[in-house]
Amino acid sequence: DTSTWSTSIRRVPLEPFTAAFGPSKVLSADKRELDFFHQLFPEELYQTIADETNRYADECIRKNPRGDSKWRRTTPEEIRAFIGIQVVMGIIHAPNQDLYFSKNQLIHSTGIQSIITRDRLDKLGQYLHVNMVDDNPPRGEPGHDRLAHVRPVIDTVRHQCKEAYLPHCETSIDEAMIGFTGRLGFKQYMPMKPIKRGIKVWVRADPHNGYVNDIQIYTEKSSQGTECGLGERVVLDLTKDILGRNHHVYCDNYFTSVPLFEKLLKDKTYACGTVRLNRKGLPGLVTKAKLWKQGEVVQVQKGKMVATAWRDKCTISLLSTNSDPTITTEVERRQKDGSSAKVPCPAVVKQYTQFMNGVDR
Secondary structure (H helix, E strand, C coil): CCCCCECCCCCCCCCCCCCCCEECCCCCCCCCHHHHHHHHCCCHHHHHHHHHHHHHHHHHHHHCCCCCCCCCCCCHHHHHHHHHHHHHHHHCCCCCHHHHHCCCCCCCCCCHHHCCCHHHHHHHHHHCCCCCCCCCCCCCCCCCCCCHHHHHHHHHHHHHHHHHEECCCEEEEEEEEEECCCCCCCCEECCCCCCCEEEEEEEEECCCCCCEEEEEECCCCCCCCCHHHHHHHHHHHHHCCCCCCCCEEEECCCCCCHHHHHHHHHCCCEEEEECCCCCCCCCHHHHCCCCCCCCCEEEEEECCEEEEEEECCCEEEEEECCCCCCCEEEEEEECCCCCEEEEEEEHHHHHHHHHCCCCCC
16 A cells, blocks of 8 residues: 555655756856856846936936936946946955045955946945836735845846756755845844855755755745745745656755655655654654664655654654665764774665755855
8 A cells, every 4th residue: 555654665666867957058168257157147137237227316316306416327337347346345355345445555456446436336336226116016915025126137047047057867955045234124043054144045956066056035934824834835936847857856854744745756756855753744653763773774655755764873864755765775883982883874864965965065
């Protein structure tokens, strides 16, 4: 019976992954870093940002009785330089922006002042705009987009990331942080992360090289209300472009659940991840397993889905639809007396360890 959990372990047959993977366009050897950047940030965006910045500046100046005699219309070339300057400022930090224009040779080493004046940089920063948000519903109303001001850039970069490189068979999903300490309604504080304050982003990345295939910026709690519902929604959103191709998705216990893995399997997508023992649908033999000796394992199977509890230094629980429970390997572990010994290890543990590192890379 493949509809109930059973201790009768069977081999898991997998459909082969036959989709193409790798870069969709190979650049020639004479290309520079900027050419790769434009694969993800197309040059058309400079024109878009310049047009919207000019429109927004004109609108602000019309509303100001005094006008703005210091403003002049910007161009795509100037926007390109402006973005390049932001990159440089992110690499070479200064206590304040004025120091980038200092005449002291010991301080100004970036060359920014040879490209733009301080007053012009201030003016571009004052009027910089990406998108007209007149159609965005007010905050708190249905359909309100908290990223509306930057939506064209986000959507374009996401599209280019997905088009420029096709993922391998294995792909991993995890959260990441973009460091930010300014004022923002959805800024997160996560004390256990290396970057503690910033913007949380859900990421699908290729564990073979760390390439980011897709992102979703976290702006508020899921309307579904529960943590399990949020994790499931994120995985389904980030995998909708690769369903039906027998990909293997790896995620941690924030996302993993029995209903999620069943949905992915129904869409011809395999999955593997650590799992929290309070998730609904897990078998009691795994959730209540008492394992004391290193290398001990309990595995229960339902169709292609396998629930595993394995004792290392602590008990590790995993759920998978792509791992063969009949395969066991060995890993070397240090003992209390200082010696090392090989202990039995289910194949699912080594698979998870190998392919869950796409985002953290």
